[in-house]
Amino acid sequence: MSKGNAKFFFLLMALAAMFLVSFGVAAQSEPVTVKLWMHEHPPRVPLDNEKLALFAEEYPNINVEYTVVPNTEWATTLSTAMASGAGPDLFNVDSFSIGDYFAQGNLVPVDAVAAGFADQQAIYDSYAGGEAMLGGATFNGELYALPTEWSAYACYTNNALWEAAGLDPNTDFPATWEDMKTVAEQLTVRDSSGALVQRGYDFRWGFNLFTILSFNPMVQQLGSTVIDEVNYTANIDTPEYRQVMQYWYDWANTWKLGGPQYAEDRGAFLAGDLAITCDVGSWWAPQAEDAGIEYTIHPVPRWANAVSDNGFASYGYMYTVSSQAAPEVQAAAWTLAGFMTSFPDEYLAAAGLLQPKKDFVESEAFLENPVMPVFLEELSKDTFNPRIAGFTEVMDALARARDRIISGGEDMDTVLAEAQSEVSDILARNKPGD
Secondary structure: OOHHHHHHHHHHHHHHHHHHHHHHHHHHOOOEEEEEEEEOOOOOHHHHHHHHHHHHHHOOOEEEEEEEEOHHHHHHHHHHHHHHOOOOOEEEEEOOOHHHHHHOOOEOOOOOOOOOOOOHHHHHHOEOOHHHHOHHHEEOOEEOOEEEEEEOOEEEEEHHHHHHOOOOHHHHOOOEHHHHHHHHHHHOEEOOOOOEEEEEEOOOOOOOOHHHHHHHHHHHHOOOOOEEOOOOEEOOOOHHHHHHHHHHHHHHHHOOOOOOOOOOHHHHHHOOOEEEEEEEOHHHHHHHHHOOOOEEEEOOOEOOOOOOOOOOOEEEEEEEEEOOOOHHHHHHHHHHHHHHOOOHHHHHHHHOOOOOEHHHHOOHHHHOOOOHHHHHHHHHHOOEOOOOOOHHHHHHHHHHHHHHHHOOOOOHHHHHHHHHHHHHHHHHHHOOOO
């Protein structure tokens, strides 16, 4: 090739490269539409709309189609849409369902750069507790979600009922489950026939989910876990499980301090008929105040022989991105998720939702909040519910076993052996890759 031809060739190559770069920039700047679906939480919706308007100003080439789905229709609507390929690009999945969506291959890892971070570690570093805090959104070392709300359970006391019993919740609140029985007996009021008029404390019996959210964490305190989410195995026919089951059985049948036959605990607390409830979050405070109840908040008790310092299970909702979306839509969706999770103070103030960004929870305003620090402390110690495919089947099977023993009076050894087999079959049938 002559020098003149070579110069001409390289000029053409340079022009071609400039064209490709220009074309790429133009292509990236083409408008992209992100379909965003959120479950209904009325206090959050106006703030979502406000922030989406700001997002539109900052990112004019990303259009957002915002859909709010009623809570009663959320699970069915989302699962049906995802199965048909007509689902959202960015959606607010809960910690109970994320295991199914992950196992089905519906989720993609967080695009840290698109979300406004240098890398995944930078995301962990931006949250209090780091990787442990975001454990409910992490699978196999990869982060798949950004929290829209992270919640833990703690115990509320009705201080007037404590005072009437001659107790002070600030000094007499039980640190152990063994002491919970003693304190609950002191707070219990019975009529002349011995029937309960006021309960000191009771579990949440009527919702099968709480076999995972409260029963399983009590097992975890003893060093075991009902479900191993990594290996998809069950640990039901164990000494730790028996200890918790015996306690629940004695609560209802031996000590007669409560049970599934009574009004559910949250309503009873608001009605002034229950002195302690431990299955509510920070979002419960306004309801207690509206009911005119003066309260204090305390950590969930631990066993005296506990080997793990955890309370009840953490849970939450989180932004996840669909694997069915086109790559450019996925990137835009993570940009939107990063933007929407950058206002933790406003989402707590307006909607009672905790997004535990490190700079926010270390702020003076947060630390002076009378409610939040206890919940943040519990979050730092608790674990999320097992994130497994077949979650609903498992919790229903666990609830049936509980009810056969506690309400039906069946032999515990027999029931636990059968439950072990049943849950093992469910896990084997739903294990990813099988």
